[in-house]
Amino acid sequence: EIKCEERRGKSVAEVDLIVALFEITPTAFQPTMIADLESLNVDYDRYLAKVKADFKCTNDLEQMIKDFAKLCEITEVNFNEDATRKVFNAYEKFFIGAPVSIRTTTKPVERRDVALRYVEFFMPHNPDPYTTAINKGLIEKDDHPIHEMIQEVMDTFQLMGYGVDVDANTGLSKIWVFIVPGSIEPIFSMKYAPQSMKKYKDYFIKHDLTAFSLFAFDFLYKTTNIYFMLKQPPKALYDNCVSLVEELGFEPDIKEAMEGCTKAVHLNYTFTWDSDKIERFCFGIESDDPKEIPTHLHPLMKKFVDETPLQSDSRKFLWGVAFNHKGLYYKIENDYNGAMIDFLGMGCKAGLETYK
Known part of the structure; x- marks a missing residue:
């Protein structure tokens, strides 16, 4: 119409x-x-x-910087405007035109971070974000295998798009490589993937996690993530979620939080090249209504939801329960311009319906 x-x-x-x-x-x-x-x-x-080939959003970049700083104030995290602007300048048209979200965690304040990200599937990156990051001096190319792996991923898989994370304190932190959802099998023969990623093949197959759609490369902490987008509506059972956690040697959360995990839209696993174990596991849950978020689980979640600045009338959020070997924490992320959740959902649905 x-x-x-x-x-x-x-x-x-x-x-x-x-x-x-x-x-x-x-x-x-x-x-x-x-x-x-x-x-x-x-x-x-x-x-x-x-057909109009163009970005789907028109974000106010200066307001975005102010809002990023505001969220750092809310979360008690240091904001480095110079480092932020350096990344914004390198990918300016994407931060203006793409879906954007801002995320924090309930980690202790000395380990807490705030990250702003864009994701784009429609408009091409030329060159790719990794090459731009190297050329602009946003990350240093050293001898760590993370640099070889991101190149191997871009050469191995059919790409759907990219995303970039800005850490409020340090600048560029992550590059996201979205692939057309497909079999996880190629990962197990990749030359530069962490051995820990290959070690858990039986775990993934046992839990029917055989189609994935996203890599994230964290150049700040030298880790990599893989994401499994889940078909909607969710079909996971409480016991399934508990098993996913316990089989990794992590302690499940309280029952209320684990019940929330049954509504997850994605699962993500974090790996390093220095360990043979999964470092972190996280359930990601969408909430179209802020009232659906269990903000009573942590005061920062409530503060973030209540006070987050947005460039949209939509008040959608993503929240998550993350497990690691030190315990667990929560993630909370706004849909800053009201486009991220629908954008990811659209891409996920198209990919999962295409994948056989």
């Missing part, structure tokens, strides 16, 4: 449907969509000139 209104049409027509499909479908999934259109004998080529 929106496309129809834009061309001032009287009723929705084939052109509106085709243009809308191309504008909302991530680039990585368009070949599948095109094959479907061809099977229906749809002459989509004649409509392509009407």
Whole structure:
């Protein structure tokens, strides 16, 4: 209907449907969509000139910096504006045009961080964010295998998009590499992946975690994550969630929090090259309504939800329960411009439905 209104049409027509499909479908999934259109004998080529290739958001960058600083004040974390601006300048069009969220944790204040991130599937990165980070001096290329692994991932998998994290105190911290959801098998033969990642093959297979969609590379702490996006609505049982935690040698959380984990939209695992164990495991849960978040579990969660600044009328959040060998903590993340949760959900759904 929106496309129809834009061309001032009287009723929705084939052109509106085709243009809308191309504008909302991530680039990585368009070949599948095109094959479907061809099977229906749809002459989509004649409509392509009407497709708008552009960013989906229009963020106020200066306001974003102020809000980032405000959240650091709320969470008692140091804010380094110079380091932040250096990263913003390197990826300026993405921080302005892409979905953005801001996250913190309930770790003790001396170990707490605040990170702002963008994610983009539609608009190309040229060069890729890792190359930009090296060229702009945002990360130092040393002999750590994390540098070889991110290159190996970009060469091995069909890519869907990227994301970049800014740590409020240090600058660029993470680069996210989104792949078209597919089999986890290639990970186990990767040359530069941590051995600990390969060690848990049987664990992943046992729990039917065989299709994943995302790598995260943390250049600050030299770790890497893999993410499993889960089909919705969630089907996990309480006992399943407890087993996922206990089999890694971690202690489960209280029952209320573990029940929240049954609603997770993703699972993520953290690995290092210095250990043969999974360093951290986290359930990620979406909340379209702030009242759904168990903010009574920690006072910082309530403070963050109540006082977070946003560039949107939407008040959606992601929260998580993270387990490591020191115990557990909670994550809380805002949907800063009201686009992140829907954006990730759209990409996840398209990928999981494509993956067989």
